[in-house]
Amino acid sequence: MNGLESYSPLAQSKCDYYRQKIAEHTPPVTESDELIVRTYQRFLIRDRSLQYNLELVKMIEKMHMSITTDNFGMPDSFSNNSDALDLNEFKALLDENSE
Structure with missing residues (x-):
């Protein structure tokens, strides 16, 4: 990020x-103005526009740095959520909706 x-x-x-x-x-006086x-x-x-894009890049980098991952590559906030669907439930819901 040093260059940015x-x-x-x-x-x-x-x-x-x-x-x-x-x-x-x-106000412009001549055509040159x-x-x-x-x-x-x-x-x-x-x-x-470039400055705005730079701010977006900085925000994205901060978000990536703030997310810690567990052994499975999932963010800790996702794996500790008791309300989250497991993969089999999610697949079953997808199958029901595709029929």
Whole structure:
């Protein structure tokens, strides 16, 4: 995650820069200003999307790290649940529903 984590502050500073440039050229006076505003808006959308995806990756990694597994590869929270169906019950329910 080191590469992704170092990207996050960089992406934030880029987004701030794009917002500043958009503000400088708004309202657009010339065609060049319009082009600059549209270009920076695209960059802003792209980088915010990348930043959002980075946050999702971090959340998924935290979830994977928080789940501990027992000897059978099942999370402890699943194996200790007394209300959980065993495999045979589950197969029987599937067979009943498929008929």
